[in-house]
Amino acid sequence: MSDFTFTIDGVEVPANKGQTILEAADAAGIYIPRLCWARDLAPGGHCRVCTVLVNGRPQSACTHPAGPKMVVEHDTPEIRAWRKNVVEMLFVEGNHYCMFCEKSGNCELQAMGYRLGITTPKYPYMFPQRAVDATHPDVMVDHNRCIACGRCVRASRDLDGKNVFQFVQRGHHVRVAVNAEGGLGRTNLSAADKAAQLCPVGAILVKRVGYAVPVGRRLYDVKPIGSDIEAKRAATPSGK
Amino acid sequence: MAKPKVATASLAGCFGCHMSILDIDDRILKLAELVEFHKSPINDIKKFSERCLVGIIEGGCCNEENVHVLQDFRKNCDLLISLGDCATMGGLPAMRNHVPLEECLAEAYLHGPTVHNPAKQIPNDPEIPLILDKVYPLHEVVKIDLHLPGCPPPADAIWEVLVALLNNKPIDLKYGLLRYD
Structure with missing residues (x-):
């Protein structure tokens, strides 16, 4: 039994004390788009893609605890536009060449672009100078x-x-660095580590396993990201 | 009523998107019934002589000729579609945006491992279109009405978009037709 209920876009959602809005939504089969969140990891609240309105105030669903009688707005034109803007900014501030990236088809950023219907970002591309570390x-x-x-x-x-890994610098200069001079090869990272597995994009890749799955059978080739969560809702008879 | 006219061009692209247009297979016969191809590499018409409903442009803008062609399309077409990743985000040619232009030219004409250029000349003839400082997505140069990404965009997506436009219907691509690879 659940401890209490709250609503997401008018739908009553059961939740337990300590659950975040995003966890409760997942359990109820409502997919709130997210990029920095991953199962088994403490939520970071970094990407803001999961932004919802909680009693009228913007909050990240991955960090905000669900509360009794809370009124959450999630799939509104305004919030959809915010999310789209955030994802578009991620595309222009990096160098995302999907056409040759080995993560393509399994990439959560790309899949989010598809799901949100981004044909091209409205912001100018920044084409920043970024490094590749292949020392490991x-x-x-x-x-x-x-x-x-x-x-x-x-x-x-x-x-x-x-x-x-650790964040260095601040604001839009923030980037991920490794804890050894001389690059990743000087750290004690192993390819079996969770840190090497959980990257949502093609930034951290285990070598020599790329392009193993043919186009058409990759993770997001056929079904949009989040459809596994939404399938739960369709499967429950009360879910409408 | 005269058939609506469609023009196409390939700027800094590889013609792969044009191949994808042809990849609509036998539907191309139906397309030929619905529209008339005007200025396009497909029929080799070089100059606009009539107004076109749709201009489809593949490739990004990498030199001044690209800019002129693009501006010419904007002037002569009601709707411009940027077709493919090079047109929408610069694509592979935009990889040179991470290297200063001078270094790019030096690598291509002076220091590259296969270069034979005893005169050490970097092409700089007025006949050759001036290369831009970087490769630009089309919508950063002129107004673009519709973007269709993909490398190349699936033929079905191109077909769906054209049919929707010609019938004045909203474009609603089913999942899998909007793609970036």
Whole structure:
């Protein structure tokens, strides 16, 4: 039994004490778009793609606890536009060449672009100078594709207990760095680490496994991102 | 009533998007019934002589000739579609945007491993279109009405968009037709 209920776009959603809005929505089969959130990781609240209105105030659904009688707005034209803007900004402030990226088809940023219907960002492309770190024998970091979601930072710290990755600098200069001079190859990262697995984009890639799945059978080729969560709602008879 | 006219061009692209237009297969016969192709590499018409309903442009803007062609299309077409990743975000040619132009030219004409250029000349003839400082997506040069990304965009997506436009219907691409790769 749930501790209390609240509403998302007028739909009554059960929740337990301590659950975030996003967790409760997931359980109810309502997909709130998100990029920096990953199962098993403490929520970061970095990307703001999961922004919802909680009793009229913008909050990130991944960090905000659900509360009794809370009124959450999620799928409104205004909020959809915010999310689209955020994702468009991620595209222009990095160098995202989907046509040759080995993450293409399995990339959450790309899938989010598809889901939100972004044909091209409205902002000018920045074409920043970013480095590629291929010093590690089994894992590479391509900063061109990094969206600073911090999954690797949290995974390395909390799941792997290694602190290989860390944010450096601030504001829009923020980037992910490794805790060794001389690059990733000088750290104790292993390809089996969660930090090497959880990157939503093609910024951290395990070497020699790319392009294994043919086009048409990749994760987001056939179904939009989030459809696994939405399928839960369709499966429950009360879900309408 | 005269058939609506469609013009196409390839700027800094690889003609892959044009191949994708042809990839609509036998629907091209139906398309030929619905529209008349005006200035296009498909029929080799070089100059606009009539107003066109739709201009479809592949490739980004990398030199001054690209800019002129693009402006010419904007002047002569009611609707401009940027077709493919090069047109919408610069694509592969935009990889040179991360290298200063001078270094790009030096690598291509002076220091590249296969270069034979005893006179050490970097092409600079007035006949050759001046290269731009970087490769620009089309919508950063002129107003673009519709973007269709993809490398190349699927033939079905091109077909759906054209049919919707010709029938004055909203464009609603089903999942899988909007793609960036």
